[in-house]
Amino acid sequence: MAYATLDELKGRLDWSLDAEELRIASAALDDASDLAATYGREWPEDTAPRLVKTLVLKSAARYLRNPNGYVQSRAGDETLQWSDIGRDAGTVYFTREEIRLLEELAGRKRGIASVAVSAWNTKPQAADAGGYVPVDYAGDPFPLFGDAVSPW
Template structure:
């Protein structure tokens, strides 16, 4: 599967020139981010060039976030070479990841919409009767439906 962004596009967003090892890591980050984008979107765009531009932007954003801090450090000190990290970043520390907002955007771009859905249900082998707005059906032969509520022109 093709990646949604190229190494050159990622290089253009970084503040330094990548060496050979960093290019290898960046290529892997783009692959991982593209795979995650497909998973969160719930679909694949084939070819990758048919994907919305926002998918490419999100893949580049996640890859750049990873390249800026591949080990997931949260503090650094130049003096005694103190580096530190904590669990605030959770399982995503030091990995390519999408934030919750980015995940929601990818899901929407893929056609997955969250929210409430109303589904009509009925009993097995039931017969549907026509419903007239504001009238209650009567089950006796020849019975006339009666109003459930008053109409504008005719009060109760």
């Protein structure tokens, strides 16, 4: 299951692929698609968002440009160094921003959220209840906070 085709990947590269590179490119597309499904979710191929395809193509093309994971290139007295690759050098990978995009496309958001909690089989109190929680017995609600205006 690949979210992009080999022809689409060829369109992003500035050279023609030989037979060995075609084999590697096909595997890179499969790997990038598997990662996209892992970080996002498993979309059906024909209904995956366009951005998923774009990210898969970006990742596979990035790998094909540097399959050995070199972080430095030197020619004579000129040196070129890639500092953003890190431990992912030589692999198909997504950047942090790309992973965040895949998570958002899948409907997953990172972070802290607050969740309303109430006792089993009770109704939430009205908004003006001001810091009280319901009780199991027939009586007044229990004060959760000391002050209805400020909970602290």
